Amino acid sequence: MTDASMQTPETGRHSVSLTATDAHTRKRANAEKRFRAYGIAAIATGLFFLVVLFTSILSEGIPAFKRTVISVDFTLTEAQRTEAEGELFKTKAYSNLFIAALKSELDERGLNVAVDEAAIERLLGKVGGTIRTFYSDNPDKIGEPVAFDLTASSRVDGYFKGRVSRDTMQDSRFLQKSDLDLVDALEEAGIVKQAFNWPFITGADSGVDNPGGAGIGASVVGSFFMMLVVLGLSLPIGVAASIYLEEFAPQNRFTDLIEVNISNLAAVPSIVFGILGLAVFIQFMHLPQSAPLVGGLVLTLMTLPTIIISTRASLKAVPPSIRDAALGVGASKMQAVFHHVLPLAAPGILTGTIIGLAQALGETAPLLLIGMVGFVARGYPDGFLAGFTEPNSAMPAQIYTWAARADVGFYEKAWGGIIILLIFLLSMNIIAIILRRRFERRW
């Protein structure tokens, strides 16, 4: 050894100082630098698009959470009610009473503008009917002053949000230029205000010419019942199928075929599941159309492959030594799986399930085919069971319906709906992270 180290190595290389980088090393270093730059550029591009997306969603969607209300203190005496109920056109009588109250409030503040019934109808819709319904529902309020917060029509709302301006608007049956004088006067009097749009969050869908009254609440409920069906079916079926395939099934051609098909199913377009659902659940099994139950069944079919694939991956990730350990002390195969393997795989299974659910929550195409379109979400279901079987819509289908409607007032509703949908998706992801943290075990 000593002899060898004494000799000059015959490598043919000149002795080079370590501080001087040679051309080859420089080239490698540069390649590495370039690669890092590409990576940073890719991430920056992604972030840029994310920021653009969020800014546009928020800037377009946030106005949907504000609404224009016309608030009037109104008192109905018993005598007025009796008189109005005696008339032939009852709602017109109530409407006249309301206009009188509005006029007197304007007069009190010394504002003098023409208030006629047609203008009020353009601003507020059929206000007489609203008032009449209120008093027939709450007869005890007769004689007391009641503060009515009435949602202004979408054009008036648009006037405040900058969608409608005096220069660009044209007189129509929805709004006339002269009405804007009245609106300005009402605003000066403090009668027209901007308020938080609770009805948007809690309400149901409205007619095509009433964007102001549209709410997403009913379709949130529809989505909720669908998710219950999806969770209730796809989690047990998916987990049971994966455990069987991964731990118990023999390896043969048949199980190979099943595996390939599950992977393929995950890639099938969602609209195919929609048409399958229409054919099987509605036309063959005669389940109720447009019902969250059917929607949930269709989405279950869609979610199952996702859950099975992620569950199998997390079962595979459990080290075989744990199975050996359990079998070695005499646990049966099922005990080994349920006592040791499944708890260790649980975080992965939960994450996969929630990702599958989130995917299902945002799915639109199959719902359109089974009739869960936005406009069926006209009201809340009566009771828990009815929630599954009564026609309803789901959030993404509701958003799609709004986006497709002609009235520009629905445009901001669609964006607002997207914000709500994203809030749900983000909270599901947060739940997934929390669950994973809690169940994760280290070894």
Place this chain on the structure above:
Amino acid sequence: MNDMSRVEREVDTNEIKLECRDCQVYYGDTHAIKDVNVDIEDKTVTAFIGPSGCGKSTFLRCLNRMNDTIDVARVEGSFRLDGEDIYDKRVDPVQLRAKVGMVFQKPNPFPKSIYDNVAYGPRIHGLAKNKAELDEIVEKSLRRGAIWNEVKDRLDAPGTGLSGGQQQRLCIARAVATEPEVLLMDEPCSALDPIATAQVEELIDELRSQYSVVIVTHSMQQAARVSQKTAFFHLGNLVEFGETGQIFTNPVDPRTESYITGRIG
């Protein structure tokens, strides 16, 4: 070599616990174990030695039917534990594995508390009627595993938080908790440092008083130190089986001699 003479003195003949005749194992088309005949004696440490891939672990896994979990593996021949065929159709491998415990190459405690690790076997086999009995079994097993003094104050700590040697002794305690009659050890010290190895070897020697121990090892020194009987496997054949002292000092087969002197393997 002084050790060797000591071991030799301790050899005494016991009754046969596990009798294996004409054993064959196939992995698909591969014939992994060929015509092996071994008698495992009670209260004796039997070592299986041989080069990697010679089939000693495969053969060990036949003794508690762990090969059943491998789809392509097929076992033939007669394995009689106390005269009963363990591959009989009526034998449930779960019951067999309670009688024939196993310790693995890599320490593999469950990611649970030390207590639960040991209590798991007795729980699933219903060995304890109540908490007090279970506590007793856990303590006894941990004492037998020579780890009680180190962990008695932290039974609720995770078993995975122990050092490698402690984990392996915990696994031994877990294996003896089900009151097995035979204890199979598949290279129990290959992942341990020399000090932990010494502790486990000492433990194996103590366990001999109650169990029949079968140990697979790559270390010939270890086989010489802990075992009374040694079986040398080569390419799926049992080349030589006999008393440890005789195998290491005066092997009959030239292949055994080549292996223990380091010329093959």
